[in-house]
Amino acid sequence: xxxxxxxxxxxxxxxxxxxxxxxxxxxxxxxxxxxxxxxxxxxxxxxxxxxxxxxxxxxxxxxxxxxxxxxxxxxxxxxxxxxxxxxxxxxxxxxxxxxxxxxxxxxxxxxxxxxxxxxxxxxxxxxxxxxxxxxxxxxxxxxxxxxxxxxxxxxxxxxxxxxxxxxxxxxxxxxxxxxxxxxxxxxxxxxxxxxxxxxxxxxxxxxxxxxxxxxxxxxxxxxxxxxxxxxxxxxxxxxxxxxxxxxxxxxxxxxx
Numbered sequence: 001x002x003x004x005x006x007x008x009x010x011x012x013x014x015x016x017x018x019x020x021x022x023x024x025x026x027x028x029x030x031x032x033x034x035x036x037x038x039x040x041x042x043x044x045x046x047x048x049x050x051x052x053x054x055x056x057x058x059x060x061x062x063x064x065x066x067x068x069x070x071x072x073x074x075x076x077x078x079x080x081x082x083x084x085x086x087x088x089x090x091x092x093x094x095x096x097x098x099x100x101x102x103x104x105x106x107x108x109x110x111x112x113x114x115x116x117x118x119x120x121x122x123x124x125x126x127x128x129x130x131x132x133x134x135x136x137x138x139x140x141x142x143x144x145x146x147x148x149x150x151x152x153x154x155x156x157x158x159x160x161x162x163x164x165x166x167x168x169x170x171x172x173x174x175x176x177x178x179x180x181x182x183x184x185x186x187x188x189x190x191x192x193x194x195x196x197x198x199x200x201x202x203x204x205x206x207x208x209x210x211x212x213x214x215x216x217x218x219x220x221x222x223x224x225x226x227x228x229x230x231x232x233x234x235x236x237x238x239x240x241x242x243x244x245x246x247x248x249x250x251x252x253x254x255x256x
Contacts, residue, residue: 005034006056007041012049012196013189014042014094021057024103026066032085043093046255049196049203051092052188053115054099055108058181061098061124064106067133086139089114095195095203099188100124101181105163110139113148116207118174119188120166121181126174127163147214148174199237200255 006017016038018025042048055061073079089096089111098115105127112118112126128145130136136158145154149172157164166178179187195203205228213221232238236256244251
């Protein structure tokens with residue numbers, strides 16, 4: 001691990017903070033490795049039911065890759081096969097929330113988009129600025145933006161490289177909610193605790209189901225959804241949910 005990736009546990013909620021505010025939380029290869037380690041820890045920790053990803057300081061969520069490190073790759077092929085921090089977050093099995101404060105540029109935007117839910121502070125801004133430097137994003141920029149905000153808006157962002165503010169991001173559907181900066185982490189925790197109060201297997205299965213909905217035909221996605229529903233229905237937590245409903249009490253889920 002590295003001091004630039006801060007990992008905390010708050011009850012059933014895990015928090016990963018990109019902690020390099022003096023460099024706008026730009027990601028180095030060492031930090032990418034630490035994100036992989038953090039995800040692996042949370043994936044194997046049954047005590048964690050939802051994960052928040054945020055950035056330290058008031059200026060940035062994440063400004064993407066540290067451009068100063070990019071020339072350290074010996075060949076373009078080595079660059080292609082580098083450990084990718086977006087892939088690390090994409091490997092997270094638990095439901096995830098991006099709490100976006102300040103800049104979410106380049107790989108920072110891609111990182112936010114790998115999370116299941118995105119909320120933003122009023123000072124947040126979002127950009128795919130790689131075209132201004134001679135390349136394009138490589139962490140899922142096009143596919144995730146096109147799904148989130150539509151092909152035309154995605155093209156506008158990717159081809160101009162210009163930023164949009166939090167209000168525009170909310171109108172376009174890139175984020176679910178915009179809150180004052182001082183309330184951002186508290187709001188993310190409120191949502192995370194709500195998710196963590198639900199049946200954990202069902203919540204994780206819902207994440208799988210939503211991803212499948214992107215990738216499958218409608219008929220295949222519905223069939224897959226029914227299979228996942230059947231798996232959930234057979235769990236002890238589902239039995240507990242039905243019993244609690246009948247007994248008019250709050251369910252106690254145990255991830256079984």
